[in-house]
Amino acid sequence: MRRARIALPIITLLVVSIPSIAHHGNAAFASSQKTIKGTLTEWVWSNPHSFLLVDAKDDGGNVQHWRIEATAIPSLIDIGITKISFKPGDQVTVTLNPVKSGEPVGRVMNVVLPNGKTVYFTSQGSGLTVDGNEEDTLIKVNRAALTVSRDASKGTAP
Amino acid sequence: MATRIAWAAIPILMFSVLASSAQSQQSGPAKNTSEAVAPAPVHDISGTWMPANGPKDGIQVNGVKAMPADGKPEHTPPFTPYGLKVYQSHKPLAGYTAVQTAFNNDPREACEPVGFPRIMFYNFRETQIMQDSSKVTVLYSYANIWRDIFFDGREIKPVDGGVTINGDFRESRWYGYSVGRWVDDTTFVSDVYGTMPDDRVWLDEAGRPASDKLHVIEEFHRASPDRLELTVTIDDPKIYMKPWIAMNKFPMKLEDSHIDVQDMYCSPIEIKKYNTEIGDASSGITK
Numbered sequence: 001m002r003r004a005r006i007a008l009p010i011i012t013l014l015v016v017s018i019p020s021i022a023h024h025g026n027a028a029f030a031s032s033q034k035t036i037k038g039t040l041t042e043w044v045w046s047n048p049h050s051f052l053l054v055d056a057k058d059d060g061g062n063v064q065h066w067r068i069e070a071t072a073i074p075s076l077i078d079i080g081i082t083k084i085s086f087k088p089g090d091q092v093t094v095t096l097n098p099v100k101s102g103e104p105v106g107r108v109m110n111v112v113l114p115n116g117k118t119v120y121f122t123s124q125g126s127g128l129t130v131d132g133n134e135e136d137t138l139i140k141v142n143r144a145a146l147t148v149s150r151d152a153s154k155g156t157a158p
Numbered sequence: 159m160a161t162r163i164a165w166a167a168i169p170i171l172m173f174s175v176l177a178s179s180a181q182s183q184q185s186g187p188a189k190n191t192s193e194a195v196a197p198a199p200v201h202d203i204s205g206t207w208m209p210a211n212g213p214k215d216g217i218q219v220n221g222v223k224a225m226p227a228d229g230k231p232e233h234t235p236p237f238t239p240y241g242l243k244v245y246q247s248h249k250p251l252a253g254y255t256a257v258q259t260a261f262n263n264d265p266r267e268a269c270e271p272v273g274f275p276r277i278m279f280y281n282f283r284e285t286q287i288m289q290d291s292s293k294v295t296v297l298y299s300y301a302n303i304w305r306d307i308f309f310d311g312r313e314i315k316p317v318d319g320g321v322t323i324n325g326d327f328r329e330s331r332w333y334g335y336s337v338g339r340w341v342d343d344t345t346f347v348s349d350v351y352g353t354m355p356d357d358r359v360w361l362d363e364a365g366r367p368a369s370d371k372l373h374v375i376e377e378f379h380r381a382s383p384d385r386l387e388l389t390v391t392i393d394d395p396k397i398y399m400k401p402w403i404a405m406n407k408f409p410m411k412l413e414d415s416h417i418d419v420q421d422m423y424c425s426p427i428e429i430k431k432y433n434t435e436i437g438d439a440s441s442g443i444t445k
Contacts, residue, residue: 028258028259028440028441028442029440044428044431044432044435046425046428046431046432047422047423047424047425047428048424048432049432049436051432051435051436053435067435067436067439069436069440072281072422073420073422074213074281074283074299074420074422075213075214075217077420078213078214099439099440101439101440101442103439103440105435105436105439105440
């Protein structure tokens with residue numbers, strides 16, 4: 001147990017820990033990853049899940065209307081993602097866990113913005129990440145953003 | 159710069175993962191010398207409190223913190239035959255009995271009030287506590303729900319259909335009726351009665367039930383100036399054969415009083431849009 005507790009943080013730095021019991025809808029999503037490139041048509045800011053709508057072409061050149069789930073608003077704000085982090089018309093690259101049914105639906109892992117910056121939603125990936133599904137690594141930094149001293153009008157798009 | 163931040167954050171990550179992986183809410187040693195020697199204020203649990211192990215520690219997506227619905231015997235509440243029947247009728251989105259999104263029957267997904275004590279077992283985030291000479295008021299971030307815990311000497315007794323307060327009947331209500339008392343300088347205990355029946359509310363995200371016979375005991379223990387520990391006991395003889403603990407010294411830390419607590423609501427419009435765009439498709443329902 002002690003050994004496992006010591007090993008776990010190291011593992012978590014590199015890979016996301018998949019819950020062993022079903023979070024709602026977890027069973028619907030594959031553990032595989034898929035990357036799509038396309039146009040963001042809407043960033044739906046809502047609870048219990050915000051989500052991205054992205055039009056992306058498949059291998060045959062056909063436009064698919066992807067619906068990509070993120071987490072709840074408070075969790076997003078905790079890691080610095082806001083209602084204006086993504087804008088309709090943005091050309092984005094999204095890495096996601098697709099649903100097993102084959103529908104163009106998935107759960108977001110990260111989004112590469114037009115400016116080249118990457119917004120991470122899970123702890124996968126190298127370097128320091130912001131995380132919408134696991135423990136927050138930037139919690140001390142992002143909590144400060146919620147105090148009255150923050151200039152909310154500037155927005156928080158990374 | 160990014161590399162320096164990355165290395166500096168590793169201890170933070172390791173600490174937070176250790177704290178969450180153990181799923182233990184036992185109070186640990188104070189983090190610094192000043193916390194260890196400074197006494198907690200007397201008869202004062204006021205402040206803006208958030209889960210000490212990170213904001214997601216209170217989400218409890220798989221059921222109550224001390225008894226997650228993982229199928230393990232030690233995490234299975236002691237159901238009565240009736241309680242088990244009600245539990246088996248629930249189709250939750252969480253826990254080991256979870257169903258796909260489109261097939262759930264959780265009243266919360268229909269934006270019904272979550273009620274008490276589920277307000278503590280679903281997205282339990284920044285929680286503001288205020289008090290005056292008559293009551294402690296708890297303000298929850300989810301749906302901006304609040305409730306009063308009176309310590310003005312009123313007597314609450316459970317009766318069929320609700321409670322009596324100093325002999326006067328009051329019907330069951332979503333967040334019950336609460337009375338509290340200081341059991342020592344830093345511990346405030348409340349008793350809650352008169353919550354809603356089991357066909358209107360669930361106890362937690364995993365579909366455990368709660369009836370209008372429920373008695374909840376909350377213990378707020380201010381362990382230090384910056385730390386509050388919450389213990390919640392469920393005593394519902396209609397649903398469970400004996401009392402059991404749903405939160406065990408759940409640690410909370412004091413936040414900056416200037417913090418602007420983010421609200422979180424259930425909007426039927428937003429739920430419908432989510433189900434239309436994602437919920438149905440992820441459940442294998444195609445248009």
